[in-house]
């Protein structure tokens with residue numbers, strides 16, 4: 001009964017091709033906005049400039065997402081976005097006379113030289129976190145509260161199955177089912193964002 | 198590969214995973230004992246890596262510190278959640294971003310320029326675009342200019358939609374709809390982007406007023422509700438549904454106490470094929486109708502639900518359906534009955550609550566049939582509140598008389614209410630409306646009008662607050678049973 005069940009939703013990135021698809025763009029911004037913002041902050045930019053970077057990145061994505069989609073073998077969307085975001089953040093940083101928050105302008109170039117592996121694994125990690133966080137919010141609001149708690153206690157907080165069953169007044173079998181059901185749903189929701197690609 | 202167990206096949210386990218929250222019908226005790234079934238159930242839900250990714254992601258959400266080191270030196274102590282919240286809060290436009298959409302300013306005190314308009318400042322932003330206050334240098338008047346968000350400006354479909362919105366909204370001419378002067382296309386310096394020039398309404402939005410003042414006074418609730426209903430009726434008459442009626446889309450013209458509906462950003466004409474598509478916005482679902490939430494077709498009565506939410510917010514200071522997350526709000530919109538207005542704000546008469554609750558009916562059929570009907574009803578209600586001794590409450594809102602009341606005190610109290618309302622009344626009508634009210638003395642009160650008051654016991658509650666001295670004179674007056 002809630003809008004656009006993710007299972008039937010076209011891949012978010014494909015939908016971005018239609019820049020008038022406000023819902024897709026809102027979702028995209030919810031997931032990627034904080035990531036790009038954080039990346040910019042970590043580059044040493046001030047909040048206002050980091051927000052500016054986010055907007056510029058979105059503009060760049062809107063302008064060129066169809067080109068990316070039309071490539072015969074597109075690389076990962078996230079890597080592509082990361083490249084754009086880094087370039088824009090660094091450009092913004094070096095454009096500032098004092099290089100953002102009291103860091104010398106050279107600092108930005110040092111960071112540019114940092115190994116790509118670190119950057120992209122950090123970005124991947126945060127991306128995954130953002131997606132699962134978002135998914136958790138959706139799931140938590142659509143399952144019974146005990147179902148969610150069974151998952152939360154046993155999988156996140158490390159409570160044993162038996163202890164959780166007792167605490168929640170559920171049978172052990174139902175705790176197994178509940179936690180798996182939540183994880184299944186989280187995975188389904190995250191699928192469209194290709195977290196494990 | 199895990200071998201299967203005779204008790205549950207993979208398919209049966211899958212059913213358990215997909216089943217609803219009522220749980221499986223039979224006993225699941227076997228799962229407590231059988232490690233084989235436990236392992237297969239887990240594996241069917243997600244692979245081992247995903248299980249651990251989920252844990253890592255959500256664990257860090259609760260507590261960022263343990264065990265994880267950011268690869269970069271600076272900002273190690275910075276919580277990603279703090280940044281995330283910051284970004285989500287400020288995901289709207291800042292002036293510096295908005296400035297990038299404009300040509301350089303002609304005066305240093307201006308933000309920039311577009312076409313023949315000097316842009317003064319950013320006054321609002323939303324999913325589709327930004328709104329500036331600007332000055333029309335040719336016609337010498339302030340205007341509001343709406344620009345498409347830059348990520349939309351490059352798209353033909355977005356431009357078309359923008360133009361369609363502009364055309365549709367421009368066709369609606371009513372005192373309570375923000376007039377659209379014209380639609381223009383910027384020159385090359387402005388990247389040729391289309392923009393909308395609207396009348397500038399000084400005074401801010403209803404949302405800002407509610408944020409500032411909390412619940413509004415009875416007369417103001419009725420006046421703004423009535424005017425918003427009239428604006429909607431005019432739009433509906435043009436086949437236009439607003440779809441996003443909420444306090445921030447109602448502007449209050451400060452000079453003349455006039456409410457105007459604005460931002461037909463989501464508005465679609467009723468013959469638009471995409472009408473059934475949900476206008477889902479994660480940020481602000483509070484004023485969505487149940488049929489919008491369900492993704493069903495909507496019609497003019499969906500705007501009445503929005504109007505009900507707006508009136509509820511004016512009565513209580515907050516939207517009827519609140520929750521921590523957007524999804525929970527949406528769920529409440531379809532499933533829950535909002536908390537009683539009178540319980541939250543004792544100054545609100547019970548008959549207003551009945552109007553609002555009817556607007557908030559989950560089923561369109563149970564709401565009023567049109568915005569025009571709501572407009573005329575609220576107009577009568579306002580007249581009644583302003584002149585209770587002369588204008589009766591509309592018949593459909595009357596309830597059976599319950600108890601005799603002490604007539605003269607009531608009449609005085611009624612006049613008091615009329616006086617407070619008279620001050621706010623700005624519809625075209627004889628000046629000195631308040632004077633008319635003052636000449637109504639206790640002697641001239643007719644029995645009918647007093648009976649009228651008797652029928653509205655909850656109003657006593659509001660009188661009690663406003664007229665403490667009256668209460669002191671007659672403790673008996675307030676000695677009535679509370680309403681059911």
Ligand SMILES: [Zn+2]
Nearest residue numbers: 202204231234
């Ligand atoms: Zn088994």
